[in-house]
Amino acid sequence: MRQIILDTETTGLSAENGDRIIEIGCVELLNRKFTGNNLHHYVNPERDSHEDALKVHGISNEFLRDKPKFAAIAEDLVEYLRGAEVIIHNAPFDVAFLNMEFRRLGLPLVKDIVASVLDTLVMAKEMYPGKRNGLDALCDRLGVDNSGRTLHGALLDAELLADVYINMTRGQDALLIDVSDAPGEGGVVEVVDLSRLDLPVLLANEQEAQAHQTVLAELDKSSKGKTVWRRLEATPEAA
Incomplete structure (x- = not known):
């Protein structure tokens, strides 16, 4: 199965209000193995990033001035994603930005390009209810080295999320x-x-x-003769 772990950085939080993608990073897994066929682009968003967004990703407006516009990378991105299961942390955010960019160019929406979208934030909340489930928290919990993540970056975050996902789904x-x-x-x-x-x-x-037998005797004493194992020994069919 082909899976793409995807992350974006943006000028702000609202695609509906005109914020744009400034970076996109994708990591490819094939049968749960890294292939090295990754995709990474910085994008000229044709607008400045909000100050709060700059504090998160640290990608300056000046750095992006000479980068390609989204239209220049869109077709390659669509073909790269086509037919894959796409894995995203907090998927509605990134999907909303991708869909807005695709709409501007008359391209299909994400749901019509990929096989499915899996949200690892939803998965993490089900696995670790009541705990912090941001990417850094999951890295710490699952032993994924995120020491190089001083700022958000799309490709780095996609690589970290790939390791997190593999650890979260190791199971059988x-x-x-x-x-x-x-x-x-x-x-x-x-x-x-x-x-x-x-x-x-x-x-x-x-x-x-x-x-x-020694352990069972201690359990018998503390449970006043209600050790479950004794009942199973007496009636093996109950097991």
Whole structure:
């Protein structure tokens, strides 16, 4: 599956009120692996950034003066995104800006270009309810190194989000052995699913069984004889 992790920087917060994209960064994953086929553009927004936005991304109006306008990169961007699952943190924000830029040029909207859009902010709120779920917070929580992120930058943020997404969705993939880097014919990716293997059952030895009984005795004492494991031992079919 082809996935594109996407981020933008803008002149302000409102596409509806005329704010524009000034930077776009995309990272490509194929079968959950980085391909190196990334996309990155600075864009001349034909207007100045708001002061608050400058404090966030640090991209000066002067720096953007000689950069291409969005119209010059739009077709390449559309083709790059076409048919992919696009992954964005706080997707409605970036999608609104992209759609506004596409409308100006008479191009299809994001939903008509990509296969789907996945919002990692929504995903994070479901996984970590009541916690901070900004990109920096997720990097800290998931062990992703964000020490180089002193200011927001579209490509850097997309790269960080790709690592965050992979960590957030690792799940059962941890049970798969990917040997795509091993020598093979025609670069075929081989994946071994451990769930199909007949794994041996290792029984507890006498010492381990005695330790188990000691723990159960302590649980019996503290629960006044209501240890669940004892009931399961008595009636194995309940397990």
